[in-house]
Amino acid sequence: MNIVLCCAAGMSTSLLVERMKTAAKELSPEANIIAVAESEILQYIETDDRNDRADVIMLGPQIRYKLKSLKHEGEAKGIPVEVIPSVDYGMINGKKVLELALSLIK
Numbered sequence: 001m002n003i004v005l006c007c008a009a010g011m012s013t014s015l016l017v018e019r020m021k022t023a024a025k026e027l028s029p030e031a032n033i034i035a036v037a038e039s040e041i042l043q044y045i046e047t048d049d050r051n052d053r054a055d056v057i058m059l060g061p062q063i064r065y066k067l068k069s070l071k072h073e074g075e076a077k078g079i080p081v082e083v084i085p086s087v088d089y090g091m092i093n094g095k096k097v098l099e100l101a102l103s104l105i106k
Contacts, residue, residue, distance in 0.1 A: 001028070002053065003101045004044045005035045005084070006070075007060030016084075019094025020101075027095070028102055038063055045073050056104045057081040058097065061089050080104040 003020070005013040013035040024031040036044065044054040057074055059067060064083045074081040082104055088096045 001031050001055045001105060002044070002051075003031055003033045003056050003058065003098070004041070004054040005033070005058045005060065005097075006038055006041045006063065006066075007035065008063055009037050011035075012062070013060055016089065016092050016094055016097060019092050020098045021094070023095040023098045027098055031098070031102075033098075038066065041070065042073065045070075045077055045079055053077070054079050056101045058101055059083045061086045080106075 005017055007013045017033050017035045020033045024033060041057065044052065044057065047053050057070065057079060059070065059081065061083060067081065067083055071081045082100065084097055085100070088100075
C-alpha cells in the first residue's frame with residue numbers, strides 16, 4: 001500500500017515520514033510511505049501503474065487550500081485525500097498520522 005504525504009516542497013514532511021515508517025513496522029509493515037512536493041502529486045493520482053499509484057494522500061496543513069481540488073482528482077481514481085491534523089503534524093506524531101491514513105484506505 002502506498003501512502004503519499006504532500007507538502008509545498010516535500011521537505012517538511014520528511015521527518016514525519018520517518019516517524020510513520022517506524023510506526024508502520026508495528027501497525028502495517030507493508031506500507032510504503034513517501035513525501036512529495038505539491039508539484040509532483042498528480043503523478044501519484046493519474047498513473048495507471050498500481051505499484052506507483054497512491055492508496056491515500058495526506059496533505060500537510062500548509063497546503064490545505066489544495067484539499068478540494070486534490071480530493072476531486074483523487075475521488076476519480078478511488079484515492080482518499082485528507083489534510084493531516086495540525087497538532088499531529090506539528091508534534092510529528094507518525095503513529096497517529098499513520099492510523100488516520102490507514103483508516104481512510106478502504
